[in-house]
Amino acid sequence: EVQLVESGGGLVQPGGSLRLSCAASGFTFSEYYMDWVRQASGKGLEWVGRIRNEVNSYSTEYATSVEGRFTISRDDSKKSLYLQMNSLKTEDTAVYYCSRGGFSYGFGLGDHWGQGTLVTVSS
Amino acid sequence: QSALTQPASVSGSPGQSITISCTGTSSDIGGSNYVSWYQQHPGKAPRLIIYDVINRPSGVSNRFSGSKSGNTASLTISGLQAEDEADYYCCSYTRKSPLYVFGTGTKVTV
Numbered sequence: 477e478v479q480l481v482e483s484g485g486g487l488v489q490p491g492g493s494l495r496l497s498c499a500a501s502g503f504t505f506s507e508y509y510m511d512w513v514r515q516a517s518g519k520g521l522e523w524v525g526r527i528r529n530e531v532n533s534y535s536t537e538y539a540t541s542v543e544g545r546f547t548i549s550r551d552d553s554k555k556s557l558y559l560q561m562n563s564l565k566t567e568d569t570a571v572y573y574c575s576r577g578g579f580s581y582g583f584g585l586g587d588h589w590g591q592g593t594l595v596t597v598s599s
Numbered sequence: 600q601s602a603l604t605q606p607a608s609v610s611g612s613p614g615q616s617i618t619i620s621c622t623g624t625s626s627d628i629g630g631s632n633y634v635s636w637y638q639q640h641p642g643k644a645p646r647l648i649i650y651d652v653i654n655r656p657s658g659v660s661n662r663f664s665g666s667k668s669g670n671t672a673s674l675t676i677s678g679l680q681a682e683d684e685a686d687y688y689c690c691s692y693t694r695k696s697p698l699y700v701f702g703t704g705t706k707v708t709v
Contacts, residue, residue: 540696
């Protein structure tokens with residue numbers, strides 16, 4: 477069974493940093509692209525960014541709203557995905573989901589999702 | 600890149616069929632074969648129910664079907680059931696930044 481478990485969320489002041497983790501199990505983690513998607517309370521889903529697999533040079537892409545502030549990385553040996561968030565803003569407050577992607581010739585998004593971890597940016 | 604446009608709410612009676620529209624542009628839905636739909640119950644993570652416009656993942660009921668015409672994608676739920684009451688989001692690959700754009704979301708009431 478595919479499982480994705482996020483951790484690392486919490487309360488952080490504006491301008492601060494936070495690192496989210498996502499532990500994967502039940503599938504060959506190294507073969508897949510991985511994405512982060514966020515959802516502010518009562519709002520819709522927003523794609524945050526993607527990291528591809530080793531075959532695709534672990535390349536990353538980000539939403540404009542987080543480019544230059546957020547960094548996605550992965551450790552295939554630990555089957556783990558990370559999201560380093562710096563210079564946090566109040567508008568970054570959301571539940572952050574990790575999701576599995578890259579199926580369907582690399583264009584698929586989110587065939588499995590974690591339960592999410594809440595990040596609150598507030599003074 | 601703006602969010603794709605969905606109706607805020609759609610309702611139907613048990614057994615009926617409903618259709619949710621998702622309107623974008625030629626830069627996303629109109630130019631992409633990679634449109635997906637997600638179901639989200641309150642307090643839960645999204646669940647993929649349609650990918651590549653028309654395909655259903657294993658385990659998803661065949662009461663869910665997807666289609667696309669021009670810049671608009673659609674999700675049809677037939678034989679509506681109480682468990683279908685949830686929020687539904689469309690999503691399109693865009694080939695540029697951002698890589699994916701989601702719809703505004705539709706609350707389905709049964």
